[in-house]
Amino acid sequence: MSSDTSKQADASRRDFLTMTATAAGAAAIAPGVFLTSPAVAKPADEKVTGDKRWGILIDTQKCANGCTDCVTACQTENGWGGENDPEKHSSDEQRAQWIRKAELKDRATGHVISLPLLCQHCETPPCADVCPTGASFKRADGIVLVDKHICIGCRYCMMACPYKARSFIHEDLKDQLPWAPRGKGTVESCTLCVHRVDEGRTPACVEACTAENHNAMFFGDLYDENSEISQQLRKHGGKQIRADLGLNTGVRYRGI
Amino acid sequence: MSQTTVLRRVFGVWLAALLALPVAAFGDGDALPFSKLSIAEPQRHFSPTQACVEPEEEMRRNHMEYILHQRDETMHRGIRTRQYALEECINCHATKDDSGNYIRVEDSRHFCASCHTYASVSIDCFQCHSDVPVRASALSGQHSGTDLARETLRFLASEGKSQ
Numbered sequence: 001m002s003s004d005t006s007k008q009a010d011a012s013r014r015d016f017l018t019m020t021a022t023a024a025g026a027a028a029i030a031p032g033v034f035l036t037s038p039a040v041a042k043p044a045d046e047k048v049t050g051d052k053r054w055g056i057l058i059d060t061q062k063c064a065n066g067c068t069d070c071v072t073a074c075q076t077e078n079g080w081g082g083e084n085d086p087e088k089h090s091s092d093e094q095r096a097q098w099i100r101k102a103e104l105k106d107r108a109t110g111h112v113i114s115l116p117l118l119c120q121h122c123e124t125p126p127c128a129d130v131c132p133t134g135a136s137f138k139r140a141d142g143i144v145l146v147d148k149h150i151c152i153g154c155r156y157c158m159m160a161c162p163y164k165a166r167s168f169i170h171e172d173l174k175d176q177l178p179w180a181p182r183g184k185g186t187v188e189s190c191t192l193c194v195h196r197v198d199e200g201r202t203p204a205c206v207e208a209c210t211a212e213n214h215n216a217m218f219f220g221d222l223y224d225e226n227s228e229i230s231q232q233l234r235k236h237g238g239k240q241i242r243a244d245l246g247l248n249t250g251v252r253y254r255g256i
Numbered sequence: 257m258s259q260t261t262v263l264r265r266v267f268g269v270w271l272a273a274l275l276a277l278p279v280a281a282f283g284d285g286d287a288l289p290f291s292k293l294s295i296a297e298p299q300r301h302f303s304p305t306q307a308c309v310e311p312e313e314e315m316r317r318n319h320m321e322y323i324l325h326q327r328d329e330t331m332h333r334g335i336r337t338r339q340y341a342l343e344e345c346i347n348c349h350a351t352k353d354d355s356g357n358y359i360r361v362e363d364s365r366h367f368c369a370s371c372h373t374y375a376s377v378s379i380d381c382f383q384c385h386s387d388v389p390v391r392a393s394a395l396s397g398q399h400s401g402t403d404l405a406r407e408t409l410r411f412l413a414s415e416g417k418s419q
Contacts, residue, residue: 048334139334147331148384176386178343183384198334 041200053123053142054192055222055250056206057229057238058115062216065103065114070217073208074099074118077193078180087171096167096182098190099205104256113256116205116217119144119165119190120241121250127157127166127189136187142222142250143194148186157187162242165189192250222250298371301351308348309339319345323381338393342385347393361387 042048075082080096087095099118105111125144127136135151138144146157146166158166166189169182176182179195193203201207202219209217220229232238238252302308308315310322326340338344349367353359359366361382364373368387372379 042334044336044338046335047329137332139332141334145331149327149331172383176384178346178386178390181384181386183380186384194334195336198336 042198044198048139048141048198050140051223053222053250054197055121055142055220055229055252056118056192056203057218057232058251058253059216059218060113060115060253060255062214063114063116064214064216065112066101067114067214068101069208069212069214070116070205071099071101073204074190077196077204078182078191079175079177080182080188086173087169090170094168094170096169096188097165098167098188115253115256117163117165117241118205118251119161119192120163120247121190121192123248123250124246126160126162126245126247130156130160132156139194141197143192143197144189145191145194146187146189148181148183148188151186153185153187155187161189162245162247298374299351299365299367301349301367303348306348309344342381343391344393346386347389350387350389358388 072082074080075098078098080098085095099116102115102117104113104115106113121138121142121144123138123142125136125138128138128144131137132154133150133152135147135149136144136157137147153168155168158164158168166187168187169184172184173182180191182188193201193205196203202210206217206219209215218229218232220227222230222233224230233252236254238254239256240247240249240252241256302312310318315322322340323342323345326337326342329335330341345368351359351365351367353365361369364370366387368379368382
């Protein structure tokens with residue numbers, strides 16, 4: 001009994017200290033910008049667990065029309081598209097598109113919303129449902145990926161995805177980056193920068209958006225009540241695109 | 257003559273012709289069918305100071321098993337230890353040509369290509385993965401100091417201690 005009490009006291013003291021530290025950090029910098037990374041790196045030899053679920057919150061009111069900083073950052077980080085795109089023979093519709101900017105116009109009012117569209121990292125991903133080989137899968141921490149080793153390039157997942165988030169590589173590639181292997185005959189999509197997340201860093205798009213002071217994107221653990229993204233969602237809410245499909249997406253939007 | 261006997265005779269003639277074929281082919285004194293064809297010997301590119309992650313004999317026979325296991329561990333479970341990572345194989349075994357450029361996998365002098373050409377094994381690792389070092393090795397100790405690399409070194413150090 002006594003040990004339980006002391007544990008509780010310890011826990012509450014720890015919480016208090018953490019909260020104080022967070023408050024001090026938040027006070028020092030602009031809201032939404034923290035000195036520390038929101039995620040703590042897991043040891044390299046530890047497997048990912050379902051204790052976390054990674055997500056992104058996108059504030060469309062802060063997302064500027066015509067700004068493509070997130071897209072450029074993704075291209076640089078993962079080595080697709082850009083000026084030296086090796087997919088020379090493919091049309092724009094065919095080329096890789098891990099993340100793209102979309103503009104939505106309300107016909108009645110003429111109001112335009114600009115937002116980045118990427119893999120929504122669904123809780124129940126239709127791509128994984130239809131994949132005949134098990135190449136499309138959801139990792140324990142909610143990141144939806146393509147295991148290109150077992151992808152046969154049938155592209156069922158591309159048809160199943162309601163967000164048009166996936167693309168197929170039609171041409172031989174060279175000089176891929178070691179942390180983002182890609183190759184002809186396989187389907188690919190946003191990996192939520194899984195190689196960075198495993199190191200405790202944020203995805204390249206979010207980092208770029210924050211670095212350029214747009215602050216339209218927040219990355220974090222949706223299961224952690226104290227994470228920036230959870231607090232933002234609790235306070236201001238965040239909608240899913242095509243919520244009617246009941247996919248419980250990991251990417252949420254505000255202002256749509 | 258029954259149908260079976262006919263078939264048996266046809267097969268016998270065919271078998272005899274097949275057996276006689278090599279004799280006819282090497283009638284001109286050639287010892288082996290491809291003895292004039294030169295195949296480059298596989299090249300050995302090992303660090304004189306640093307041992308491989310497993311004994312050489314083990315790696316020669318089973319390197320693919322280690323890489324395959326690591327592949328699934330990393331892809332599906334997010335385990336990112338560097339010990340058996342393909343990238344670290346490349347970081348260590350990649351060689352440069354006379355002008356100081358890394359030899360690409362299309363060139364049979366590339367560490368992986370030299371042996372696989374010799375053994376006539378076609379691999380498709382490098383259709384997606386990098387065949388030359390891109391970022392510094394986490395295992396050499398001369399790495400750039402990313403969090404992951406530090407984490408790995410810490411892990412490897414603790415592993416060494418426990419043994």
